[in-house]
């Protein structure tokens with residue numbers, strides 16, 4: 001559990017981290033990856049539970065130092081999670097990887113986080129989470145509004161690739177993962 005504010009805590013499910021960590025840029029030519037953070041707010045609390053994420057899609061733009069998430073493909077996955085969860089799983093923020101040990105948000109990151117906060121604050125009663133997976137450290141920031149820079153709320157070692165057992169797989173993630181596999185195929189031909 002991590003502290004969001006005096007009255008709110010964040011819990012992060014291991015599956016979210018193990019999936020994000022599988023994209024950590026350990027290899028010299030590995031490109032940045034990212035997606036949406038998805039979760040829910042337990043009833044009658046101001047807490048957040050981060051328990052889903054989207055992973056890179058074929059329409060994303062990925063390079064060693066840049067990740068540009070395509071809106072449409074990730075929104076479709078978010079909609080699937082929303083429907084499959086009886087409308088409880090919702091957009092909680094953004095994640096991406098960095099090819100550095102301890103991730104520091106770039107000027108572009110700061111700008112895009114501010115934009116995401118400005119766009120969602122009107123209808124989103126909770127703030128947004130921003131996670132960057134570095135090669136040795138993973139960090140999570142929490143932004144309550146577009147007026148101030150998100151606060152660093154969590155920092156922990158980036159783990160190893162964790163193969164998921166069939167029991168814990170979920171079909172939406174698998175579909176996303178399969179399309180990722182195709183995208184990787186394209187990258188390898190470059």
Ligand SMILES: [Zn+2]
Nearest residue numbers: 098105106109
């Ligand atoms: Zn970045």
